Amino acid sequence: MAHLHSLLSLSFPTAPTLSHSHIHTSSTQPWPPPSLLAAPAATSSRCLLPHRQDFSLSVLLFSFHSEMPRRLSAHLPPLPQPQRLAAGLFLQPGLKLAKEDIKELLKTKFCHPLLVRLGWHDSGTFNKNIDEWPQRGGANGSLRFEIELKHAANAGLVNALKLIQPIKDKYSGVTYADLFQLASASAVEEAGGPKIPMKYGRVDVSAPEQCPEEGRLPDAGPPSPADHLREVFYRMGLNDKEIVALSGAHTLGRSRPERSGWGKPETKYTKDGPGAPGGQSWTAQWLKFDNSYFKDIKEKRDEDLLVLPTDAALFEDPSFKVFAEKYADDQEAFFNDYAEAHAKLSNLGAKFDPPEGIVIDDGPSQPVPEKFVAAKYSSGKRELSDSMKQKIRAEYQAIGGSPDKPLQSNYFLNIIIVIAVLAILTSLFGN
Numbered sequence: 391m392a393h394l395h396s397l398l399s400l401s402f403p404t405a406p407t408l409s410h411s412h413i414h415t416s417s418t419q420p421w422p423p424p425s426l427l428a429a430p431a432a433t434s435s436r437c438l439l440p441h442r443q444d445f446s447l448s449v450l451l452f453s454f455h456s457e458m459p460r461r462l463s464a465h466l467p468p469l470p471q472p473q474r475l476a477a478g479l480f481l482q483p484g485l486k487l488a489k490e491d492i493k494e495l496l497k498t499k500f501c502h503p504l505l506v507r508l509g510w511h512d513s514g515t516f517n518k519n520i521d522e523w524p525q526r527g528g529a530n531g532s533l534r535f536e537i538e539l540k541h542a543a544n545a546g547l548v549n550a551l552k553l554i555q556p557i558k559d560k561y562s563g564v565t566y567a568d569l570f571q572l573a574s575a576s577a578v579e580e581a582g583g584p585k586i587p588m589k590y591g592r593v594d595v596s597a598p599e600q601c602p603e604e605g606r607l608p609d610a611g612p613p614s615p616a617d618h619l620r621e622v623f624y625r626m627g628l629n630d631k632e633i634v635a636l637s638g639a640h641t642l643g644r645s646r647p648e649r650s651g652w653g654k655p656e657t658k659y660t661k662d663g664p665g666a667p668g669g670q671s672w673t674a675q676w677l678k679f680d681n682s683y684f685k686d687i688k689e690k691r692d693e694d695l696l697v698l699p700t701d702a703a704l705f706e707d708p709s710f711k712v713f714a715e716k717y718a719d720d721q722e723a724f725f726n727d728y729a730e731a732h733a734k735l736s737n738l739g740a741k742f743d744p745p746e747g748i749v750i751d752d753g754p755s756q757p758v759p760e761k762f763v764a765a766k767y768s769s770g771k772r773e774l775s776d777s778m779k780q781k782i783r784a785e786y787q788a789i790g791g792s793p794d795k796p797l798q799s800n801y802f803l804n805i806i807i808v809i810a811v812l813a814i815l816t817s818l819f820g821n
């Protein structure tokens with residue numbers, strides 16, 4: 391009965407408002423429940439999702455008891471709306487808070503690679519030859535719908551959604567489209583990668599009918615990998631440099647045969663996790679974002695490291711090779727190009743509200759050079775003694791100044807003129 395009452399209060403906006411103290415006292419169960427997280431990826435989308443298209447609703451029903459306290463927070467005063475700071479610059483407090491929660495999630499679940507793949511698979515459906523939104527695909531949150539999660543290329547991504555759904559529930563003003571991209575960019579940054587110049591304000595699609603058709607994402611083993619990469623990425627409006635830089639995201643994560651069909655069930659680098667053990671990684675330290683992906687593919691020395699046909703193409707195709715070689719030699723060049731390409735990828739197909747986007751005020755993307763302060767570089771004690779301060783004050787007051795009445799600037803001018811006249815007279819009469 392108590393649950394029925396709670397259900398009613400959740401369903402109708404006129405339900406009695408509960409105080410914070412009511413809400414916190416009953417929050418005991420963790421979310422997501424371990425049983426949900428432990429579900430094998432390949433089967434979870436079929437077994438766990440009821441016959442509903444909107445995954446968020448499915449999770450809500452599934453998690454009704456454990457999520458109750460958080461759901462009730464929907465009745466608390468809403469989070470502040472985006473504020474305009476200056477022309478073209480908005481601040482969304484919910485986004486910043488959501489980013490902090492994502493960072494906490496990363497610390498406990500080590501899901502950096504999965505979240506990067508989530509962001510990429512939402513935006514990578516973009517077709518630049520279609521003008522209309524959302525038919526053109528791209529970063530519009532459509533990947534939350536079961537119909538798209540079930541596309542073969544998205545195997546396993548239902549787990550990413552389960553992980554971030556509680557954050558979406560907490561900051562309901564943040565769209566799925568933004569949250570996917572926020573999670574991906576934060577994961578890269580937290581794994582040691584570059585800071586990505588992101589903007590937010592993406593509008594969500596609202597129904598599964600608005601999802602793109604299957605087949606817009608790349609295959610890992612097509613007959614002609616370089617041609618295939620160009621076909622898919624050019625359709626998104628990306629170029630050769632961006633294809634190579636973005637492929638460098640495989641410095642993170644693993645491929646699992648039970649998801650994509652690629653990779654070994656486990657290797658010496660993956661058998662102990664962190665996170666769910668198993669799969670084959672492209673790099674030895676697969677939770678660290680660096681340029682080792684390019685170094686390792688170039689060397690191809692370790693049987694335990696994965697090289698997909700599309701990865702190998704980066705060192706075989708003459709145009710791709712120029713960039714792949716450069717990134718293997720120069721991590722800074724890779725980071726710069728990756729950050730730029732990732733930001734571009736995250737905006738593909740997106741409709742922004744406000745049109746200029748929203749920035750998260752969490753510091754500049756590049757460290758700002760320290761302001762030059764001469765005093766910092768001078769040596770010795772510069773503080774005046776008290777007696778000297780008194781003397782100066784007395785002289786200052788003698789010529790009409792006072793602490794609350796600043797001296798007029800022409801007093802100084804007069805003094806300088808008097809001194810100059812005296813100096814001239816002295817030199818004239820002195821001779």
Ligand code: HEM
Pocket residue numbers: 502503504506507510545546608609610611619636637639640642643644645646647649650651652698700
């Ligand atoms: C160039 C064409 C690409 C192909 C053919 C490709 C293919 C794949 C495949 C087969 C997997 C393994 C999935 C699994 O079994 O769980 C994978 C994982 C991954 N991909 Fe890609 N990918 C491509 C581009 C990208 C791009 C552009 C990004 C990001 C910017 C990206 C990020 C990732 C990440 C981070 C993982 C690891 C996921 C995890 O460990 O759970 N990929 N990709």
